[in-house]
Amino acid sequence: MAKLLLGKEVNASINEEIKAKVEKLKAQDITPALGIIRIGEREDDIAYEKSAAKRCETLGVAYEKFLLPADVKEEEVLKTISQVNKNDKIHGVLLFRPLPKHLNEDRIVNALAVEKDVDGITDLSMAGVFMGKDMGYAPCTPSACMKVLEHYGIDCTGKKVVVIGRSLVVGKPAAMMLLKKNATVTVCHTRTVDMPSVVKEADIVVVAAGKAGVIDGNYLREGQIVIDVGINVNEEGKLCGDVNFEEAEKIVDAITPVPRGVGGVTTSILLEHVVDAAIVQNR
Numbered sequence: 374m375a376k377l378l379l380g381k382e383v384n385a386s387i388n389e390e391i392k393a394k395v396e397k398l399k400a401q402d403i404t405p406a407l408g409i410i411r412i413g414e415r416e417d418d419i420a421y422e423k424s425a426a427k428r429c430e431t432l433g434v435a436y437e438k439f440l441l442p443a444d445v446k447e448e449e450v451l452k453t454i455s456q457v458n459k460n461d462k463i464h465g466v467l468l469f470r471p472l473p474k475h476l477n478e479d480r481i482v483n484a485l486a487v488e489k490d491v492d493g494i495t496d497l498s499m500a501g502v503f504m505g506k507d508m509g510y511a512p513c514t515p516s517a518c519m520k521v522l523e524h525y526g527i528d529c530t531g532k533k534v535v536v537i538g539r540s541l542v543v544g545k546p547a548a549m550m551l552l553k554k555n556a557t558v559t560v561c562h563t564r565t566v567d568m569p570s571v572v573k574e575a576d577i578v579v580v581a582a583g584k585a586g587v588i589d590g591n592y593l594r595e596g597q598i599v600i601d602v603g604i605n606v607n608e609e610g611k612l613c614g615d616v617n618f619e620e621a622e623k624i625v626d627a628i629t630p631v632p633r634g635v636g637g638v639t640t641s642i643l644l645e646h647v648v649d650a651a652i653v654q655n656r
């Protein structure tokens with residue numbers, strides 16, 4: 374049976390740091406605050422929103438929600454973003470993605486002030502990740518994957534790492550971050566030929582396929598470490614990952630479960646970025 378890599382343990386250390394920073398800010402009469410912009414009612418957005426709000430409450434971070442209907446006009450979204458950009462009481466912004474199809478995601482995302490882009494979605498923040506420069510904030514989900522590996526003492530140097538998924542939200546930035554940690558990285562996607570044999574070659578598998586349970590026992594072998602980034606809501610309304618957990622845990626050495634894995638760490642990183650943004654903006 375695989376060892377479980379639990380988010381809770383990783384969070385404990387991050388949360389201590391966040392609390393200390395929040396206390397320091399509060400001593401200067403500054404309350405760090407997150408702006409949450411949600412368009413429509415996607416279940417995974419709402420799941421993240423609830424977790425983020427709860428964590429804000431626990432850590433003494435304020436938040437304000439900006440809820441827009443799924444059929445909102447682009448100008449309305451741009452107006453909301455300009456409003457949060459100007460509001461000095463809001464230090465970081467979480468804009469859920471993907472956006473409804475009728476909106477120009479590129480234009481909307483890049484309207485966000487880079488110093489408030491705590492989920493690293495603007496082109497400039499993303500460029501920082503790809504060039505290995507300290508520019509803006511890295512996206513929270515791939516950062517959470519790296520944090521889990523680091524916390525459990527899993528060194529990437531020289532390891533074969535397969536990333537499944539090539540999205541800009543997770544797959545591509547995760548590949549760059551792994552490369553920076555000296556891994557030999559392969560990125561698989563829907564056009565990859567014979568994916569099971571490619572994935573079996575990996576020492577570490579980072580799964581961001583975006584589909585519930587698609588990575589089953591046929592892709593895995595013993596000795597592997599599996600990081601499951603997937604957050605899917607199944608028919609019963611429960612969270613599940615992109616890995617078929619029941620099959621995987623019988624085969625691999627270690628795995629992050631869903632829930633209780635990467636998701637909670639993503640939320641911690643988000644809060645850490647908001648608090649850091651509040652510090653930088655009040656210098």
Ligand SMILES: Nc1nc(=O)c2c([nH]1)NC[C@@H]1CN(c3ccc(C(=O)N[C@@H](CCC(=O)O)C(=O)O)cc3)C=[N+]21
Pocket residue numbers: 380417418420421424425467468469470471492494513514604630631632633634635636637638639640
């Ligand atoms: N720009 C953008 N960035 C995102 O990172 C992003 C997004 N849009 N759109 C939606 C998806 C979904 N997502 C979730 C993260 C955590 C939980 C979650 O439930 N976290 C729990 C723990 C769950 C667990 O234990 O695995 C918690 O923080 O306590 C859910 C969903 C982020 N996403």
